[in-house]
Amino acid sequence: MNYLEFEKPLAEIEGKAEELRALARKNEEMDVEKEAAALDAKAETLLKDIYKNLSPWRKCQVARHPDRPHCRDYIEALFTEYTPLAGDRNFADDHAVMGGLARLNDKPVMVIGHEKGHDTKTRIERNFGMARPEGYRKAIRLMDLAHRFGLPVITLIDTPGAYPGKGAEERGQSEAIARSTQKCLEIGVPLISIIIGEGGSGGAVAFATGDRVAMLEHSIYSVISPEGCASILWKDAEKMREAAEALRLTAQDLEKLGVIDRIIKEPLGGAQRGRKEAIESVGKAIDAMLKELSGKKPDQLIRDRRQKYLDMGSKGLAA
Template sequence: MAAYLDFEKSVAELESKVEDLRALSERQDSPPIGEELTKLEAKAAKALADLYAGLTPWQKTQVARHPQRPHCLDYIRELIEDFTPLAGDRKFAEDEAMVAGLGRFRGQPVALLGQEKGSDTTTRIKHNFGMVKPEGYRKAARIMELAERFDLPVLSFVDTAGAFPGVEAEERGQAEAIARATEAALILGTPNVALVIGEGGSGGALGIAACNNVLMMEHAIYTVASPEASASILWRDSQRAQDAATSMKITAQDLLKFGIIDGIVGEPVGGAHRNPAAAIRAGGDAMEKALALFAGLPAEKIRSLREEKFLAIGRKA
């Protein structure tokens, strides 16, 4: 059963009544309540659809962070055959926050990158809550260089609140590592497609999202800094995160208008966490279509299309 967010209280109450009525109807001594149950189920479904049709940017932020939302490894498990993880940056260490490897995506060999947040206490600690350290970005750059050597497209699953901000990360060159990964993505001679599946936080996301085609799940966010951090910077008050989220235009719908992303992938009603399999399948379909746009193109054309895409951002027609 999905965990409810604060703004879903009215839906939670209706769905709780549906569950109670359904349990009652299954009892042998229950009076016939099939009609009442059907009406209440329809009312609950409509309330959920109406609510999610008009989410605010802050509500979308909460949905993007939902703990039951499918993560990078869920997408890889469902979409990728023969996945072989690759570890280490060949300089310092392995970073579990950055998943990397090779596999087959619907019959096509690909290289894979993604940030993994973890789904419980143990895995969240293991993957550092999806906050990548310098060695993770250097690993990503290494995999992209490997992909070009073997003429493999690169798929990126973006889901991070931001790069790891610890002192040790700064000591090991966090900014330089992100820049190197971004550069590797921009100069790649094979097509690359990114899908923002949850949070796309700052340069931590851009390091693997500087791609030919950038897609976002319907209720994902993509932002220069988290709403809380932005509120602290702008107003010295992190409690104004809701105001920051609204002002920063961080939703997929806003970013598509600005030309920062190339497409939106629809989610099941109520968010990806309510039907992870359907959300992952939709994401896979969108990535397959995006890759097909670059099939057979020479390396220089792929690079020039990517360059034109990013240079066009923010320019007036």
Template sequence: MPKNGLDFEKPLLELEEKINELKQFMQEKDIDLTEEIETLRNKSNRLKKQIFSELEPWQILKLARHAERPTTLDYIELICDDFIEFHGDRNYGDDQALIGGIAKIDSLPLTIIGHQKGKSTKDNINRNFGMAHPEGYRKALRLMKQAEKFNRPILALVNTPGAYPGIEAEERGQAEAIARNMMEMARLEVPIIVVITGEGGSGGALGIGVGDKIMMLEHTYYSVCSPEACAAILWKDSAEAKTAAEALKLTAEDLLDLGVIDEIVSEPLGGAHRDFEESANLLKEAILTNLQEIQNLSIPEMLEKRYDKFRRIGEYIEHSRIEATSNE
């Protein structure tokens, strides 16, 4: 049971607490309460299905930000048979907000990069809450180019509120680092799988977000900016963030309908934070299935499909001046 419940989870958490209390009482007093516990457990399952089948965008965003969601290192530990982390961009330093290295999944060697949030306040400060500096994106690019050299597929796990917006990050070329990564990822001659595992915020997500397959876990978001920032810009009031969350179309279902992502990876009922192992198993299956599909393509076919995929995102209408004048 999660330590920190969200507001819409409270009825469910209260039921789960009652179940735990009955279990403890049964052990202490040696009284058979199996039937009562089973009744409450069935009620809990029904309530869980009801709550998580009717989530609003704002509630999904809260789940994506949940402090107890699995991190990149959690998924690596559960999915990979082996992992060696590499450090530094060979230029400025090492960024703990964006990690990477070589791993094996079922004997398949690949390079993994991903944003890393902390587990505690101190850890979050060290990890900068998953907001990478330019050296983080340059480290990621170094590892991706290395993957291309040794013909290893790339797995990118995205979970960031955005790239770090501080003065020092801008001084070291934040925009250039992200833009260069996007350009280079578009032409890397190895398969690239991108998965949004929590927050997919703005350029911070795009810096490792170009790939052959873009997937999102069920309760995550992917957006040009946070709802709070959008509300502050459009309504001059961050209290309108809930309205902004609906308007931004940032959920996995919205983005699948719009053609921005390719697949939604299911989470355990109640969210990934409730069952790390099940969430990791579902993610592992999706990764291996999609990698096999991409690896069946030749390099020219793979690059062409990758290019076409991003060219198809979005729609626009050309309206010439002459037409506009004649209509007037």
């Protein structure tokens, strides 16, 4: 288990409990369960206190936790008969974006998402979830395919932002993001978007312009990272805590502003501490949102989706 900086006191208590149990495993005559159980109870109380009222910056840290379930984990757990589709039919296949045909509760869907990778090798291969233009063009191709065959689209968003490298800019990064966002607004099938970790800038919006947008409780969604915002406004990346407060990037803030439609509760301590529970909660939320949209005709879906984004912000302005 990887511990975040603010979880260090918790790490000490849980570490002591594990040390006691390790000693007992080596010496069967030792009875340490009572002491270990007391430490467990203390750790649970501390965990509740820590996660009761997380600051926006701490939510950023939780959203970026390396042990959180990633796109691949959700696809493997929630979908059956997943058939990956590769390439943008123009330049290359971007491994930061995965997508393909699958079944959800035995119903055919198209699933698309950012994949960060789970270890050093896969993180480099997946470019840490930062898509290049070919990744967005692949998503456009898959959304077109879903529209043609009347398949609902499920997008799983987890990216620090689009890749800002020289090659990506030369191949039209901003144009690819804009066209992917446009395609989200054009398809005549239900589009459900879930922010499972980081929703960074246009790299996230390109997948998240859906009929229904949900966020996991400790995920974030923002026009820029707190570090990037601090560097621009204060010329000091160390002011990221102040930037995180100002950006209103938490699920709770964004629900109040009307940017997202629902918050998916996470297990105590975040999705990284209860991966199975978190994935099941996401599955239930997707199923519920698809039912809300069932029966709507393509023209109505497109019209309602466009209106949803034209009205965006009015709730926050009124507040």
